[in-house]
Amino acid sequence: MAEKASKIFQAFREHSVAEFFKKNRQMLGYSGKIRSLTTIVHEYVTNSLDACEEAGILPDITVEIEQLGPDHYRVTVEDNGPGIPKSHVGKVFGKMLAGTKFHRFIQQRGQQGIGAAGCTMYAQITTGKPVRVVTSTGNGMIYECSVMIDVKRNEPVITDEKEYPGTMRGTRVIGEFKGVKYVKSEYGPYEYLRRTAIANPHAKIVFRDPEGARHVWERAVDALPAIPKPSKPHPYGLTAHDLLEYASMSKARSLKSFFVQTFDRVSAAKVKELEELTGIDFNRKPDSLTWEEAATIIDAIKKIKFLAPSTKNLYPIGQEQIEKAILNVLKPEFHSVVTRPPSVYRGGVPFIVEAGIAFGGEAGRKVDSSRKMEIMRFANRAPLLFDSGACVITKVVNEIDWKRYGLKDAENMPVTIVVNITSTYIPYTSAGKQAISDEEEIHKEIKLALQEVARKTSIHISRKIKAKEKSEKKKTLLKYIPEIADALQKLVGANKQEVEKKLLEIVEKKYKEWEAGEETSENGEKELEKLEEMAVKEDLENGSIGE
């Protein structure tokens, strides 16, 4: 007998987003002891960096991890940011999907309003304890409280409040966690902070590890960073639904002014073009737009040339800064870096891809005594350590035909590849924010960036390989000199020492000629020509010529 629907649906219930993420905590990055600890550090540190930058403050961040027992640690993160108003502390640390980041079109590391509340939940379910928050906006008063989450209602529960006079500006959060583990591997907090320092040369980061060692990454740039500002969506990449949603929220008197005010790079002249193409009256009110009209406008947008998205609200790390960081940290034999022009993906979201390759020196992941290819992924300067296999950056790196660029066995070479995506909205595959979704336009830009740095690198590499071949030829010759000298002595009675010396001179002279010849050789010219051809071929493959 089949069960009745009415009986099955007796079990029907509604749930809060906090319940969802409590049950599915692995989606927030809480899977495994090592990853869970790094997730906590990541959430607090990105919040601190975002807060400092939005307030125009050079970040000073201190992270301390103390071991309290096996798999049991206390984490303290303190910043010199703007502080949190008393009325908002509970919601920042004790409510999911609440915050300043989710709905704004602004370049920040955090973007969901889940991270800090996720840490509170993890503290609570592993130790039963709230997190302690100490904060001041610099107004002479310090506010302290303990925060938990009422998971069923997704609401903060605040206890042990204190307020007292004191001079401080910033926020300190202290949480106790079980089911976590500190390791020094590439997945641990130390590596996370090291990479954060690479991508944030304007921040000073101090880390006290569980063994009591103090690590300091000093500020490399003293300039106040640009304050990120909310930006406008670009018309390319908008859907009819986006357009209707913006129109429904707009207070503009006409579609014309709505378009000019709401979207990036849309001038009155462009609106006129749209009007002519669609036959729609742009003097009407924005909220009178129908779905069909919106779809018609979206089709027309694709036929019009707009300026590329404005970069004024996107702040990539910058070619020079990446070069400094690479030279400083990896000390490579050679390197090459590129910052691509801004592009745009679905929803009109602008983004910029930066890529770098470092070869030799301390580049590459150390495995036993050799070095292998290492991929350093960043999103809005935040390092991504986990879920590498699910990330579009890893996918594109694996798609590149490295052999074409002289890297015959790239995976087993001392190479570090750095990719940073800067955007007002990073499309993560999961709320754990460790992998970027495979969006067509982002995929393409990463590919172009990597091909560009690979081309630049390939000249160096082919020179290096030739130099190595020559040096080996020299070594072989040198090895036979004593034998030849010996033979000559025996055969014709020549002085062995003298013959050896002469032969050595000849080899050294020949080798110097080889070296000198290399710089101006015809081969060099030919190589460059070959690379130019290669570039054109790739562009054709990528469809970026003739568009």
Added chain:
Amino acid sequence: MAEKASKIFQAFREHSVAEFFKKNRQMLGYSGKIRSLTTIVHEYVTNSLDACEEAGILPDITVEIEQLGPDHYRVTVEDNGPGIPKSHVGKVFGKMLAGTKFHRFIQQRGQQGIGAAGCTMYAQITTGKPVRVVTSTGNGMIYECSVMIDVKRNEPVITDEKEYPGTMRGTRVIGEFKGVKYVKSEYGPYEYLRRTAIANPHAKIVFRDPEGARHVWERAVDALPAIPKPSKPHPYGLTAHDLLEYASMSKARSLKSFFVQTFDRVSAAKVKELEELTGIDFNRKPDSLTWEEAATIIDAIKKIKFLAPSTKNLYPIGQEQIEKAILNVLKPEFHSVVTRPPSVYRGGVPFIVEAGIAFGGEAGRKVDSSRKMEIMRFANRAPLLFDSGACVITKVVNEIDWKRYGLKDAENMPVTIVVNITSTYIPYTSAGKQAISDEEEIHKEIKLALQEVARKTSIHISRKIKAKEKSEKKKTLLKYIPEIADALQKLVGANKQEVEKKLLEIVEKKYKEWEAGEETSENGEKELEKLEEMAVKEDLENGSIGE
């Protein structure tokens, strides 16, 4: 000048879970046109299968995909399930985190209460249209309506309701989507349904593709499937937080009866052991339990031997069924399948791993004219096609040292590896439900399962390799027969034809001896001994001996 906190926090807002997943739709599987279409089919089909099975109905499912324009399709999925009561239709298709699945400890494909509402949202943001639902619980009345989501409030909006007499039982949903694309690749709906058929031999699936072709996977098993029932959590894997939460919800009069009623495999005798180990009075009320006491009980649980989790509410596909499916679909030269005993991971969640290897025949992924290793992942019989790199199954497959089992270049061999995880809760890495998180215990069980099937396979493989060597030796001998015969004729005047015939007979006889000898050879015995040793060595490595 630093910005004031008060100004920054003016932008503070709260958001609904539907807003979250609208912005982060890639987390639900809506990234890329191909994946988005497969996601829609996946959500509707898993809901249909779950509904049928819970109601004890042999599933009859029809999927139709019609192309309406470029990247524009209509999807219809119909089942013969129990139907949805009128009062619940809106919440099933128009509200996230609402449903019968989220809070119950029951083995189903869906488990979040997001999927169907996610499809509605995607229809709405790409075409501006609601989905149409037609359903009947078989009571002689058919109910129809259109459903959208009010994204800001995460509430359903129902329009165009109709109710009329008619004979039907089940649910039909019709949605129109843009930004999707039908392909026949391993990522498309056809492959999704083919794999669904492999893992669900009790279901009949009919698929009408956009070109009008009709594909039918007939039911291979006519028996009514076991009706999944909610099960109890096993004490191993519980945390103090889980314990407190269960205790706070319990209506039991004492901790003793709470433990016996709530958890799997906990008898009065086991409670007594806990009482003695912890010194806690188990006659107290469950809600009087403190965090410290809960933590003490959890520590004590780890010291007590409980029976392995009850399997009565877990329904793996079954060794025999997997073998049938593999033979039927892949027609391999040989195969090997194992169903592991049940195990348990964090939160006391029981699970079972099943693995199979098929070699030769149509096994392996076809690439040009050759075949490469193919991994088929399933979770509660639902095929996982995407995010392979993020999935623990893929990770473990890559960790196995296949060479040890005679698969010298496994990646380039005609091998299909099948892994199915059965559980009352699958820990997906993301709400898109395509990759399983790397939980320690699941990782270990997959490894043991794959090692077991690999060991069984390796005997076949080494035999196959030897057979191949012999057959090549034979070929070589046969090749020289004409030359030898020719030489003999010239040297001693022998009859060439006669000599050739004799030599052929000798070779064939020798080859038959080789073949016959193989079955009973000493080598076979030695191989088995070697494999036994290998098994012990692996168990030691995995730490499963001496625990």
